[in-house]
Amino acid sequence: MNAPQPSEILPGVLATLLGIAPEVDAAGLRADRPLRAQVDLDSMDWLNVLVGLHQRFGVDIPEADYARLVSLQDIVNYIAARVRR
Secondary structure: OOOOOHHHHHHHHHHHHHHHOOOOOHHHOOOOOEHHHHOOOOHHHHHHHHHHHHHHHOOOOOHHHHHHOOEHHHHHHHHHHHOOO
């Protein structure tokens, strides 16, 4: 089975983010900039986003990897490398 393309993952990542923070303007987000600097997420909301990504994509995200998930692009690439259809 092939891993989905990043363009197939991004909408799910954004939907997960908007489920936690519906006030976020997803169209205004830059994929290459730190996500938490672009949106107002406290540490609990950020944890809820990561849990939501795990639930949506079935990808385990160990706490040791949290620091790697800075930008939308980081998150999409991380998931793409670990999820299978």
